[in-house]
Amino acid sequence: MSWTDERVETLKRMWAEGQSASAIAKELGGVTRNAVIGKVHRLGLSNRNDEAEAAPAPAPAAEKKAGKKPPKPAASPAPEPAAAKPAPAPAQETAAQPSFVPVPRRPIVPAGQPLPPQPSANEISPEALATVREIEKKARKLSLMELTERTCKWPIGDPATDKFWFCGLPSQPGKPYCEAHVGVAFQPMSSRRDRRR
């Protein structure tokens, strides 16, 4: 495989979205995550630290060749966005679309940008709630960083407290949740009682 314009475009897009290198590689196919990372660097979009030379002359860097592999002083502040639903009311199929909230920014609302994930009015049936409670007992209680593509990302507890973790059980292939949580997450609309009003 080669880096065609189209593939590069996909790479850029996904990287900008905060996708992991492995996820991008998987999407593109025919390349490894190393290839993706390598390309990312060559494209110069590894880190978006566009420092305008505020403090030049950091280190002349002289070392170059070496018989084998000299340790490398890699300083890499790589904040990693992650997908996380604060409230136990996830319902949309968003296995790979981290809506990151890295820094408390000003509520600058540019112009209808990425603000789709908003299930808000989502009512869970009492039965489902009971089921969830049961499942939660089996949760592995993984932290954010312990989550992978194959661990259930069902949030449990209050994000504002220490009592917060993720289910973490083996997730269904291609799904963000374990079998049990997929069951309660993807409920057919019809299962919802017709709220009398």
Add this chain to the structure above:
DNA sequence: CCCTGATTCGC
């Protein structure tokens, strides 16, 4: 052990 990105360097 799973994963992440960063870097090096032979090709």
Add this chain to the structure above:
DNA sequence: GCGAATCAGG
């Protein structure tokens, strides 16, 4: 330019 091997770390 490419990316496997490797490193460093959560």
